[in-house]
Amino acid sequence: MIEIKNLTVAIEDKQILNGLNLTVNDGEVAAIMGPNGSGKSTLSYVIAGKADYEVLDGEILLDGVDILEMSPDERAASGVFLAFQYPLEIPGVGTMTFLKATLNAQRRARGEGELSTPDFIRKVNGAAEKLEINKEMLRRALNVGFSGGEKKRMEILQMALLEPKFCVLDETDSGLDIDALRIVSEGVNALRAKGRSFLVITHYQRLLDYIVPDVVHVMSQGRIVKSGDKDLAKALEASGYAEYRTGEAA
């Protein structure tokens, strides 16, 4: 599904990712944990194609195709989705308008027909209900005046509508209370399917109690330094990142 090979990335001459290798298999949920500054968010931005990052070496293959040359919207149409740690507010643009514009833009880019308005509304309502997003929220401008939890739920709603192949969740648990964490996690779990894989970036093991990963990777100094099953996350929670920080200093 996704193969990242020898990814080396700098921002403003500072090298952040140092020959990172990572494979996420079809249908797999992989978690990435690691201390602050280990390059987790950089990895998510580089996958999504944010400007400002200079890729010095390596490749990112989605189903065998290198996406590094693609623009962010082309990557999106190919099935890459990033759930932002801090979703942006778009004043004046109704949530429904935004959802429809993005969904149809992706469909057009893939050569599929646009969704009719009734079909679109049915689809949104179905997905919104599961995430406990009410109609009033859908009527507001996108993310404007939303609470932290509402914004995160809106990210998952978009993920559900766009049906991506590869979903990156960048610290989706940050700023969520227990109830919101449960709703968001259930939303993600409902999307787990063959043909769709996830990369869940988090500091805390707590999220992984709800979204149980198939694989856990530990990231430090811009590369994956250890991989294991879900018990690795639990071990990390107990011991902390000290071991890996020492690695940094060495």
Added chain:
Amino acid sequence: MPAVQETIDRVRSIDLDQYKYGFETTIEMEKSEKGISEDVVRFISAKKGEPEWMLAWRLEAYKRWQTMKEPDWARVEYDKVDYKNIYYYAAPKRPAAMSLDEIDPEILKTYEKLGIPLREVEVLEGIAPERRVAVDAVFDSVSVATTFKAELSKAGVIFMPISEAIREYPDLVRKYLGSVVPVTDNFFATLNSAVFSDGSFVYIPPGVRCPMELSTYFRINERDTGQFERTLIIADKGSYVSYLEGCTAPKRDDNQLHAAVVELVALDDAEIKYSTVQNWYPGDNEGKGGIYNFVTKRGDCRGNNSKISWTQVETGSAITWKYPSCILRGDNSRGEFYSIAVSNGMQQVDSGTKMIHLGKNTTSRIISKGISAGRSQNTYRGLVSAHRKATGARNFTNCDSLLIGDQCGAHTVPYIESKNASAQFEHEATTSKISEDQMFYCQQRGLSNEEATALIVNGFVRDVLQQLPMEFAVEAQKLISISLEGSVG
């Protein structure tokens, strides 16, 4: 949102050459001699077969104009206009058409290319399912066609070129012409008074609701020609009219002058809604060419309970100097100003409104949305004032500016004057920028650069677009996207 989709398709369909109305029509023209003089004023008046009083009015204006100085207080910079080097009158050689069949086919083709429905017959016969809008088309200095005349006259509505109205309804014209914008009002208005060649005249009789939208379409075609149109709209007691105005011009390397005067008069209980989509050629990206748009527009809410509403979408012109205003003379009268001003490239816009509260319990509302991109400068300049007797006057003003890129400027210059303690004036203003993070967020969800900009900008101007008649709103939305083409990325 089908409109958004249409915007996107429209943006897609255009190539790098953004200004699609830049073509030129080749047609034989009759012009006055170059420059301005008493003889030129007389020439224009004679061409129009005007009565003596009209000529005297023009000559008086010309005399005054010679003593006046071009205003320089606006935040715009440009090479001064050489008034000696302009043609003040240019008209297609064929005489004015009595019916659509008599119009020079080249002109008809021009308007067809511009998407202006002049062929009312087809509409009436139901061949072309166009919306029913009566159009007065002004080509350089003269009106070439007015549609739906017969149907309008059944309702008692007078809609004709002002040159015709001066001959056919001299009393009406004489009573109102210059009564809102006096001959000596300002440099450009005075110049217009001396040399105006055509424009539209509208009179709605008492109690009549005009049965269709009225529209004037202005086209500057001829090189080195100034367009000085004059529009006069009178809504008699209890009447209603909605009027649309559109404008384009061919691309040229030199600047062309457009100095129009529009006067609106609303008597007791009457309402005038005036909408403009201004798309004069803005010049190229280096600031070469483009129209100087120096326009005086003013409405007089002369009667009690009258209402005048200006809505403008300004995307064109190299320089815009324009302040559609309302004099709220009648008690309980209301003035509105809704504006979207888009500037890109090297365009300079200094636009806004004046709301002059004279009568009791008069209200006004100003919603201005300025969008600056490229290396353009966009200024909102507004005045809200309450006269001593304007007890209970109220105004609400909201000015929002959106910046795209970091080389453009947005400026807000509001003046507020109140001589009545009971007046309540509110002013809100914001300035924001489309951030790179917002763009990235939209792109991550699958929108291209252009689609993302269009979406964000449409969100920004939505309040004002809602004020436009529906078809016009769709058109305006497209125009805004096209104007901003290439401004991001």
